[in-house]
């Protein structure tokens with residue numbers, strides 16, 4: 001049987017919806033629409049507003065005003081991290097971004113999904129973690145249940161559907177290890193086979 005969306009309830013999971021009242025969600029949507037309509041708002045102001053909606057934000061964080069965030073109370077961003085223009089953070093389950101993380105423009109964190117071929121299209125969500133010192137290139141997609149470990153790099157346009165080991169450069173769809181940095185020896189090891 002294929003999808004039947006005639007009675008689809010797009011409120012993600014009941015558990016998620018219970019965490020915040022309908023009123024606070026409407027308030028967030030209105031606030032976010034206002035922020036996104038003023039792209040001149042400094043990147044340091046958005047984190048301050050997010051704190052009012054229970055986002056855990058560290059010091060010196062920059063989030064560009066046109067970053068779209070679903071469920072801000074599920075987001076945590078550590079000191080000195082930067083989320084650049086037009087990223088989409090669909091925080092249906094917790095999204096934990098560590099310290100000194102750089103997320104380049106148009107990257108999407110999407111940790112909600114559905115079981116393939118489930119006619120009810122039931123929504124499920126798993127946490128996403130990006131550890132300290134990670135650089136995520138532009139136009140990447142990072143899925144739920146994934147941890148990008150400390151010091152890793154995600155090349156532009158990659159889809160990350162599995163954990164990324166520390167100090168590893170991954171690239172492609174799905175993202176695969178290309179290089180590894182040994183922080184002790186300070187040397188880069190090439191892992192990829194050129195095609």
Ligand SMILES: CC(C)(COP(=O)(O)OP(=O)(O)OC[C@H]1O[C@@H](n2cnc3c(N)ncnc32)[C@H](O)[C@@H]1OP(=O)(O)O)[C@@H](O)C(=O)NCCC(=O)NCCS
Pocket residue numbers: 102103104105136137138139154155156157158169171172178179192193194195
């Ligand atoms: C990953 C990156 C930094 C290059 O790193 P590098 O160490 O110089 O990598 P190399 O150029 O030596 O490439 C190594 C291999 O990875 C491949 N590769 C590099 N970037 C890739 C990408 N984005 N997607 C797929 N493969 C990629 C290369 O083609 C090469 O494989 P090949 O020899 O088979 O062709 C760069 O490609 C990139 O993605 N930069 C991000 C740009 C960006 O988002 N900027 C926003 C500013 S914050």
